[in-house]
Amino acid sequence: MAEFTMELNDEQKEVRDWLHGFAADVIRPAAAEWDEREETPWPVIQEAAKVGIYSLDFYAQQFFDPTGLGIPMAMEELFWGDAGIALSIVGTGLAAVGVLANGTEEQIGTWIPQMYGDVNDVKVAAFCSSEPDAGSDVGSMRTRAVHDEAKDEWVLNGTKTWATNGGIAGVHVVVAVVDPELGSKGHASFIVPPGTPGLSQGQKFKKHGIRASHTAEVVLEDVRVPGSCLLGGKEKLDERLARARERAKSAGKDGTRLKNAAMATFEASRPAVGAMAVGTARAAYEEALEYAKTRTQFGRPIIDNQGVAFQLADMRTQIDAARLLVWRASWMATTGKKFESAEGSMSKLFASETAKKVTAQAIQILGGNGYTREYPVERMHRDAAIYTIFEGTSEIQRLVIARTLSGLPIR
Numbered sequence: 001m002a003e004f005t006m007e008l009n010d011e012q013k014e015v016r017d018w019l020h021g022f023a024a025d026v027i028r029p030a031a032a033e034w035d036e037r038e039e040t041p042w043p044v045i046q047e048a049a050k051v052g053i054y055s056l057d058f059y060a061q062q063f064f065d066p067t068g069l070g071i072p073m074a075m076e077e078l079f080w081g082d083a084g085i086a087l088s089i090v091g092t093g094l095a096a097v098g099v100l101a102n103g104t105e106e107q108i109g110t111w112i113p114q115m116y117g118d119v120n121d122v123k124v125a126a127f128c129s130s131e132p133d134a135g136s137d138v139g140s141m142r143t144r145a146v147h148d149e150a151k152d153e154w155v156l157n158g159t160k161t162w163a164t165n166g167g168i169a170g171v172h173v174v175v176a177v178v179d180p181e182l183g184s185k186g187h188a189s190f191i192v193p194p195g196t197p198g199l200s201q202g203q204k205f206k207k208h209g210i211r212a213s214h215t216a217e218v219v220l221e222d223v224r225v226p227g228s229c230l231l232g233g234k235e236k237l238d239e240r241l242a243r244a245r246e247r248a249k250s251a252g253k254d255g256t257r258l259k260n261a262a263m264a265t266f267e268a269s270r271p272a273v274g275a276m277a278v279g280t281a282r283a284a285y286e287e288a289l290e291y292a293k294t295r296t297q298f299g300r301p302i303i304d305n306q307g308v309a310f311q312l313a314d315m316r317t318q319i320d321a322a323r324l325l326v327w328r329a330s331w332m333a334t335t336g337k338k339f340e341s342a343e344g345s346m347s348k349l350f351a352s353e354t355a356k357k358v359t360a361q362a363i364q365i366l367g368g369n370g371y372t373r374e375y376p377v378e379r380m381h382r383d384a385a386i387y388t389i390f391e392g393t394s395e396i397q398r399l400v401i402a403r404t405l406s407g408l409p410i411r
């Protein structure tokens with residue numbers, strides 16, 4: 001039995017330092033430029049591919065770290081470098097996880113390598129679930145997938161929105177409704193292979209932060225994919241739908257139980273977003289600490305004032321608390337512990353709110369400089385605002401936590 005420890009092991013420390021080096025030497029120096037350009041930083045992704053950070057192997061290694069800390073540690077370091085660029089590097093992972101979670105071994109082996117491309121020809125992938133009328137309320141999804149039995153093809157129609165890498169991706173993973181009666185239990189995921197006719201990019205969004213990460217609508221017009229692109233396969237889908245119909249009957253007219261289950265699905269992946277937030281918060285805190293030690297007013301460094309020093313003490317305390325929640329939830333997910341108190345949502349909620357608060361405090365500590373693009377903290381503050389929105393807003397995290405704790409269908 002492994003002894004309890006709060007320390008990373010030597011191998012983890014080595015990986016962390018290697019990632020930190022890449023974040024400090026490659027990502028951070030490029031951050032301001034790609035934020036201004038609002039474009040996917042292909043040369044940085046390529047560089048990450050060259051050193052092995054942009055690859056399935058790397059994520060698989062971190063994912064299978066038996067302590068559960070591989071992924072949060074990697075996220076924290078990359079997002080410490082820059083959130084927009086880091087999301088461009090890890091965004092493909094969202095789609096890959098969609099395939100890993102639901103795909104057959106054959107689908108995993110066929111599609112995940114294609115998502116990354118190769119070192120000389122890197123590709124990105126997109127995960128398309130959100131729609132204009134189905135954000136937090138995934139049960140309102142409208143994109144339809146209809147099986148054409150004669151040809152064993154699925155026909156997809158609808159509009160997806162907010163898709164990271166949407167339209168510029170090779171492989172798109174699209175969630176669609178196969179049985180509208182079942183709410184989110186009637187959804188299935190499909191691979192849309194590169195170059196499939198009928199899939200096009202809609203509006204590309206001009207964003208407040210993480211501007212190096214491409215976010216766009218994805219329009220699906222009579223997109224036909226072979227039966228083999230249904231993740232998990234038809235037999236498994238039919239079984240799952242039959243079970244969901246049975247459960248829907250026993251849940252009566254109140255669909256709450258179904259919705260609860262849907263909201264809990266991301267419990268295990270949310271700590272990874274918490275770790276991204278910890279990375280951004282830590283970056284801003286470090287900038288503020290350095291600035292406070294060197295900026296002189298009234299004949300002394302501004303950190304000499306308790307008003308500034310105590311803010312930094314609070315910032316650091318909250319960042320460390322956030323990391324501990326993230327690590328706990330990641331450890332629970334890896335070691336198969338049950339999330340009895342929605343610990344995954346707790347970690348995402350606390351870390352993302354901390355990132356927003358800490359980056360705002362960092363601007364305050366840098367004064368006028370903090371408010372300019374000459375210093376990185378204003379970018380970090382803009383970036384931090386995403387963490388309380390994607391992968392479930394803070395309100396949805398609170399809803400999941402409150403429902404889990406109370407067992408009641410709180411609305």
Ligand SMILES: Cc1cc2nc3c(=O)[nH]c(=O)nc-3n(C[C@H](O)[C@H](O)[C@H](O)COP(=O)(O)OP(=O)(O)OC[C@H]3O[C@@H](n4cnc5c(N)ncnc54)[C@H](O)[C@@H]3O)c2cc1C
Binds near residue numbers: 127134391396
């Ligand atoms: C930059 C970016 C990248 C993204 N990447 C992806 C991606 O790759 N793939 C993908 O599928 N999606 C992606 N998303 C979508 C993201 O997950 C959604 O934006 C998010 O789930 C919120 O949905 P919404 O924007 O429709 O807000 P809404 O659901 O309309 O929420 C609006 C407000 O109402 C609140 N609210 C809603 N319901 C409740 C409730 N029951 N109780 C209390 N408050 C409530 C919310 O908390 C929020 O404050 C991305 C979004 C952004 C901005």
